[in-house]
Amino acid sequence: MSSTTKALSLLTHFSASQPEIGLSQLCRMAGRDKATTYRHLQALETAGFVEQNPATKHYRLGPALMQLAQLREATVPRKDGAKPVLSALADATGETAHVTVLSGQTLYGLCACEAPHNSIRAVIDINTFPLHATASGLCAVAFGPQDLFDVAVASLSGFTAATPTTQTDLAALVSSIRDTGFGRANQTYEAEIQSLSAPVFDHSGHLAGAVAVASVATRFTPDLEQLIKSELVTAARNITRNWGGTIPPGIEAAWARSLTHSNALERTS
Template sequence: MSSVTKALDLLSHFSAARAEIGLSQLCRIAKRDKATTYRHLQALEVAGFVEQNPTSKQYRLGPAVLQLAQTREATVPRKASTERPLFDLTETTGETAHVTVLSGTKMFGLAVCDSPRHGTRAIIDIDVFPLHATASGLCALAFGPKGLMDVALADLTSFTTETATTPSALSNTVDAIRQTGFGRAMRSYETEIEGVSAPLFDQTGQFAGAVSVASVATRFTPALEHTIKEHLMIASRDITHNWGGTIPSHIEGLWAKSLTTPHALDSTS
């Protein structure tokens, strides 16, 4: 990994829940020594990618990140085109819906729509989605670039007792997803959340991201699973169309087959 890559990778540790990070904390999170981390932060600060809070002395994202984000959305308007499909998905399922995008080897959160139907609902509060533990990450492993599996295997962090933490367990989970066309995380990232996702494609014809529904596990019945899958297909088609792509015929075939066997992924629990 080059010095530039290592410096830019520090930006991925900032999130809405962790908007400011001190030097020592960032060293622990990134698993790097203090001298190297400080040098990278100085370079990022000069470029405007991070800035220091003058009061706390902690680091936060800088104005250059906002400028790049605005330019990205203006030139590749993906977020805006997800709003209506996500709203419809939330309305029809009654659960939280969200979209993630694949950038390099990471799945980043792009948009979220919370359902007002339930007082208790899934809260999406992460920016980078673990490939081996989330529905969207597993969807990427099943339908994205082959090199993603090596990335996932390099960090099989255990989040719950259901997380795939061995190569064979992860391989079996991904193989099952390839049989249905739907990513599925059965309490593997959070013990109280069940997730289902469908792949998204762009104008290149390649996997570009995933649209997902996160449900409180106690509400996740076979009937709700079937409803979620039905409307995930619609949302995936709509978003993929908005991104200039089309759903591959073999994915459409997997969906059709999966909906005639609603419990196809039960064996992955």
């Protein structure tokens, strides 16, 4: 990993729940020594990517990122095509809906919408999504570039007791996702959260990211699962259309099989 990459990777530790981070804490989070971290922060500060709060001396994201974010959205519009769909998805399911975008080998959070129906709900407060442990990440591995599987295998960190930590376990999950068309994280990233996702595509014809719904595990019932899957299909189609893409026929067929199978189980139960 180059020095530039290491410096820029420090930005991924900032989030809505942790907008300011002190030097010592950032060292612990990044797993680096203080001298190296400070040198990287100085370079980021010079470029305007971070700044120091004069009162606390903690670091926060800098103004240069706002300009880059606005330019990115103006030239590669993503949020505008996702936000209204997310709002409808959250309202229909009563759960937290969010969208991720794939760039290279990294899956980034784009935007999220929390439904007001429940006082206790999933909160999306991460910037990059682990490929092997989140519904969106697993969806990317299943339907994205082939090398993403190797990338995921290279970093099989255990977040909960249910996280897949072997290549065999990950391969089984990915195979199931390809069969159903839906990514699933059954308490694999957070012990209290179940998530489902569906892939979205853009004008290039390649996977552009995923749309997902995260639910508190205690209220994740078969009926809610069926509702979320049905609404995810609609959301994935709408976002894909807004981004200039089309859903591949194979995924449409997988969704149809999955939803039909679920309906058949409900009628016989």
